[in-house]
Amino acid sequence: xxxxxxxLLKQHIGRVNKPVVKQGDRVEKGTLVAIPEGMGAxxxxxxxxxxxxxxxxxxxxxxxxxxxxxxxxxESSNNILDLIQAAGIVGMGGAGFxxxxxxxxNLNGGVVIANAVECEPLLAHNINQIIxxxxxxxxxxxxxxxxxxxxxxxxxxxxxxxxAISSLKNVIKDSNVKIVExxxxxxxxxxxxxxxxxxxxLLDPSQLPLEANAVVSNVETLAKIAEAVELKKPVIxxxxxxxxxxKNGLESQVFINVPIGTTVKELIEAxxxxxxxxxxxxxxxxxxxxSAKIDEPITKxxxxxxxxxxxxxxxxxxxxxxxxxGGNENRxxxxxxNMGANVVGVEKCKxxxxxxxxLKCENPGNCPGQAEKILKLKKSGAEVVLISNCSxxxxxxxxxxxxxxxxxxxxxxxVMRTVNHPxxxxxx
Numbered sequence: 001x002x003x004x005x006x007x008l009l010k011q012h013i014g015r016v017n018k019p020v021v022k023q024g025d026r027v028e029k030g031t032l033v034a035i036p037e038g039m040g041a042x043x044x045x046x047x048x049x050x051x052x053x054x055x056x057x058x059x060x061x062x063x064x065x066x067x068x069x070x071x072x073x074x075e076s077s078n079n080i081l082d083l084i085q086a087a088g089i090v091g092m093g094g095a096g097f098x099x100x101x102x103x104x105x106n107l108n109g110g111v112v113i114a115n116a117v118e119c120e121p122l123l124a125h126n127i128n129q130i131i132x133x134x135x136x137x138x139x140x141x142x143x144x145x146x147x148x149x150x151x152x153x154x155x156x157x158x159x160x161x162x163x164a165i166s167s168l169k170n171v172i173k174d175s176n177v178k179i180v181e182x183x184x185x186x187x188x189x190x191x192x193x194x195x196x197x198x199x200x201x202l203l204d205p206s207q208l209p210l211e212a213n214a215v216v217s218n219v220e221t222l223a224k225i226a227e228a229v230e231l232k233k234p235v236i237x238x239x240x241x242x243x244x245x246x247k248n249g250l251e252s253q254v255f256i257n258v259p260i261g262t263t264v265k266e267l268i269e270a271x272x273x274x275x276x277x278x279x280x281x282x283x284x285x286x287x288x289x290x291s292a293k294i295d296e297p298i299t300k301x302x303x304x305x306x307x308x309x310x311x312x313x314x315x316x317x318x319x320x321x322x323x324x325x326g327g328n329e330n331r332x333x334x335x336x337x338n339m340g341a342n343v344v345g346v347e348k349c350k351x352x353x354x355x356x357x358x359l360k361c362e363n364p365g366n367c368p369g370q371a372e373k374i375l376k377l378k379k380s381g382a383e384v385v386l387i388s389n390c391s392x393x394x395x396x397x398x399x400x401x402x403x404x405x406x407x408x409x410x411x412x413x414x415v416m417r418t419v420n421h422p423x424x425x426x427x428x
Contacts, residue, residue: 005047005061007033011299012096014039025051027320030072030234041098041300042088044072044234046259047425058297061261073232080147080229080275087228088235088300093126093189093218094284096301101224103144103215109151110213112144113198114222116157116164117182120285121412122419123304124252125239126219127164130157133223134167140222141177143229148215153177155219156194160184164342185391186287186424187325191216193364199314205353205360236260236338238298240267243419244307248272250419258298264305265294274307279414286412287388291334309418310319311338311357314409319345319382321373321397323358324352326388327411335411336386345380348375349393367393371400378404386411395427 009017013063017034027045034043048064085100093115114137118126130137135402141153155168159181168179180198182188192203194216201212209216213252215223220239227233237257243250246268264281268274282289282325283296285304292305318341320332327335329346336343350370361367367390374397377385386409387397394410401408410416410424419422 001264001268003063005044005049005063005259006297007046007059007061007261008297008299009034009056009058011043011260011301012090012098013350014041014098016056017043018162019066021051021059023051023054027051027061029067030236032234037092039098039101041090041100042086042234044088044236046236046261047299068198071233071236074228074234076232080143080225083228083232084147084225087224087233088089088158089221089224090235090300091218092238092300094301094303096287099217099221102217103147105148105210105215107148107150107213107215109149110215111152111154111199111381112141112148112150113142113154113156113194113209113214113216115189115191115194115216115218117189117194118158119187119188120304121310121421122243122306122415123241123285125241125254125256125303127161128166128254129239129256130219131167134171136224136226137219138168138171138177138225138274139230140226142174143225144215144217145224151176154198155179155377156182156198158182158184158188173363182231185422187364188392190325190361190364192311197200202363205362211315224406234304235300238302239302240298240302241304242267242271243304244415245275245278245309246307247271247296257350260299261297263294264292264296264298266387267298267305268294268307272280277310279308279310280310281293282415286415290331306415307418308414311335314339314341314384316383317342317344317381319343319347319377319385321347321349321370321385321387321389321391322352322359323387323389324361325364325390325393328359330389332386332411341384341386345377345382347376349389351375361390365390365392367396370398374400374406375405378406382406384409391424391427396422398426
């Protein structure tokens with residue numbers, strides 16, 4: 001194991017946490033090391049050892065050579081919400097919203113929806129956990145239902161995940177908990193898409209699931225709730241998928257209970273190491289992940305680590321079509337620069353609306369034609385287009401751009417080509 005563990009002080013939506021330890025302190029696995037000032041979530045030591053240094057961004061722990069399984073227990077409480085808060089649970093699917101704030105509601109008989117969709121291609125750790133720990137996740141859903149006073153629970157999962165669905169069916173004991181199977185399309189894991197598919201209600205881009213008398217929570221988050229309630233365990237680990245240009249092959253590899261603060265480098269080496277030259281390392285998924293450095297530590301919101309092939313070269317004038325469901329304009333510009341392209345125009349998806357500084361889709365995964373946007377890019381001088389659109393939106397782009405003799409690149413192309421996965425283009 002690595003010797004130094006950088007524990008970032010911001011692993012959630014909200015403000016940077018305040019350290020409650022000092023340099024030279026000894027910590028055990030599970031020791032509280034930083035608390036929120038305002039919105040945020042507690043952060044705990046993921047390993048036992050000595051606090052080597054503290055700066056404005058991180059606490060670095062020099063880990064003991066031998067790590068025991070035991071961890072420092074949370075203080076006992078009969079209040080589920082208090083345990084969620086004490087454990088530092090956030091949205092483990094990538095959003096990072098503090099769970100104790102999300103669940104500080106009274107649904108008066110509403111529904112908690114377990115997001116088991118694992119929306120991004122190639123990521124496999126959520127489905128792996130459902131197959132191997134369905135009871136833990138089911139208990140987490142039941143505790144969440146109790147916390148928010150919901151009378152119903154739903155597992156929303158893609159119909160293709162047959163083994164995971166079977167595992168869930170084997171543990172569900174409450175007739176008020178059911179499974180809803182969703183189509184295999186991106187972005188079926190988006191909260192509003194789940195609400196639409198499960199409850200038949202399309203929320204406005206500015207609305208939250210509460211408007212549908214619902215709370216949506218990722219399955220790994222629910223597992224952490226069960227651990228907090230039953231084991232008094234804080235969030236000190238993360239499940240991670242590692243995939244890409246690796247010596248062990250192209251298949252997704254799942255690592256469970258990885259200590260937070262483990263570096264990208266250590267996980268890549270555990271997965272066999274990088275196979276030759278590569279383009280970039282992505283933390284997250286192909287659609288919404290960000291380019292990362294190899295010494296970057298994982299956090300509560302990390303999901304995938306993807307090593308890609310080198311970028312294809314493209315020197316023609318490029319237009320960018322930004323989708324609310326994928327990478328933003330900065331991410332597309334980053335990819336265009338790595339390809340060597342000259343960006344001459346930028347358009348936003350027809351359904352993308354700006355809400356509080358970020359784009360939201362009016363109807364996630366159900367998109368109208370993009371002819372107007374492609375024509376505008378053509379008029380701006382674009383010879384090729386790079387898009388970050390969802391499955392349906394990309395399909396509409398492919399109905400227009402080829403007729404204008406404009407080749408299409410998708411922001412996921414270099415990832416999909418790396419693992420010999422079909423490119424995101426036309427729907428079949």
